[in-house]
Amino acid sequence: MFCIIAFIVLSILGIFSASNRQLAREALDCVLRRVTLRPCTTGFDEKMKAKILGYVITRSEAGARFLNRYFEPLSWIFFFLLVGSTFFAVRGVYLYYTTGSCNGLNQGGFCVFDPTGQNTQFSGVDESCPVSSEGNVLNLTLEGVDLGGFPKLAGNPNAKSIVFIGSYGCDYSRKAYPMIRRLAQKYGAELVFLYYPVKEHSDYLAKVGYCAYKQDPQKFWDLNDRLFAADKTRLEDEAFVQELLKASGFNAQSVQFCAKDFQTEWVVKQQLAEVRKTNFYGTPTVFIRNEALVGPKPYRVYAIALEGLLYWLK
């Protein structure tokens, strides 16, 4: 048993030092012998045990005595710990690759590959993203949500659908949005955009978006791109928004006019209510096929959700 642990540990250490490589080779020989029910003739296990005891004895005689007495059972325990931790490590790597978090999709907690939790955050540092503390990933749904009135960019025939809930003022939405655009374009997916304002009462941009889309669904996406890329401190400045509208080729005045319309206000309220039906609790929230991804993820995670592990082959 000890040989197996030693082999694994020494193989890893062997990457860095030749003497450990030699020991790893001896350990492997020992493992192979043990597997075929022959004794380990190289004396490898004895050698390692003596070395370990020699190390422990200088720190604690009692520890060395204990280790000497229970060496074999301790080896077993270490073996299971090793197997367990290896399983979790492999699982962590897999989950990190596929979901951006070692602990699974939308799960927080420490992840060595993402020590600052970049991939699991969704509330902005400046709290500029709407978040509810009561959110639960499991409640996120598109069922019963009428997506009919929202801006939609058609994809290929039989295209898979991506639904993006985001806010122009939210840093994380701004981070995720271009990736989603790129993704939808690359794989010909259908993209539905659900705007949800940072502060619910300032739904001015929601109205602008609604009116712009109504006026020209094609140009809307250009405007949307500009809104996500623009200096966010100026988004509440109507003059600035007008400039963006113009830049996207809209009749800014007529969009403005529409945005202030009482009817628009009513529709937008309905839409925001519709968005809330998804039970989303943070932006961005992206629905791809059956999955809801909360917070910005690496591009690969969105791509895997859309196209599977082998997305890069397609």
Added chain:
Amino acid sequence: MDIAAKIRADFPTLEARDGRKPVIYFDNACQTLRPRQVIETIQRYYQEFPACSGRSMHRMAAEVTREVDQARERVAKFLNAGRKEEIIFTRNTTEGVNLIASTLNWKTGDVILVSDKEHNSNLIPWQMVAKRHGAILRIVRTCEDNTFDMEAFEQALKAGPVRLVAMGYTSNLDGVTIPAAEIIKRAHRQGALVFLDAAQTVPHQRVNVRALDVDFLAFSGHKMLGPSGTGVLYGKYRLLEQLEPFLVGGDTVSTSTYDSCQFLPPPEKFEAGLQDYAGIMGLAAAVQYLQSIGYEAIEKQERMLNEFLSEGLEEIPGVRIIGPSDPRLRGGIISFYVEGIDHHRIALMLDQMANIAVRSGQHCVHSWFNARGVIGSVRASVYVYNTLEEAKLFLDSLIKIRKVL
């Protein structure tokens, strides 16, 4: 100031390195450490005149020839040999034994006497002689405490036509030195030749080959502060002359035709091919270094350490020292085993715990271990640069191991 304190600075290996304490080197019976003087001599050869000895005419070659000649001279004087041509440079003791075993004109029925605790190097070559030439290998048993049994020897001598007595002068198993002068006298009386394996003697005590009247004697440079893979075979000149050549080829002949050759006289006859000139020079430097320390100082230091270690070991439960109980009879060697604890484990733990280097196993004396039913031992072998502090640490570590295992 004791001798160790005086000379330790000469040994680079004994310097602390990378914040680690230096090794406590108790494996001197295997190889000793080397002083700077030896290392620098080797370096001098490679840097200043890395050329052939004897063969070429240029200045560098002349320099090497002179150095090798001087080395031979120095070793000859060191052993008090009659002439420098009696000194053959070899790679080690083993080669010296093999040279004699391969070149004596053996006859069927020749008896070779060896003790029952010979190093394999002084056993296997004779076994081969027995096999190849129909010689008879006779084992002389030692006393119960591993000291030499003169009576048993006398009986063995008288029992048959002994051609050669081949004995380990000082045992690498237990450090016991045999009464060589008396053995040689008795052997010669019976018309036998005597070969002494002095691998563990020359490094530790004065050996005077002429006073001993020994016929052949071999030792290794690496066990006496010299370079690895160097050794010496001494032989009385008239005997060397009679020996057949051993390894043959370049440098062993004065001339050759397509079907014959003219061998050079000893020692050239036995030094085939290009030699380890740096090693030979280093060996001479080691001899010079030993002479500068003096055997009195070496023996005194070893005795002091062995007495201290033996006393300490005897107090540890389960420890059995191999050989006589009087440490003064065991030179610089303390071979012991601890009942119930694997000797290799002890050695590995000492190494890991306190960077103490000892040897464990059967020390190439398998025959003795097999005959006595002892599995193996730990062997601490001290030398002139070892200190009392080191010995204390060794004992402390061993006591800890005993407590834990």
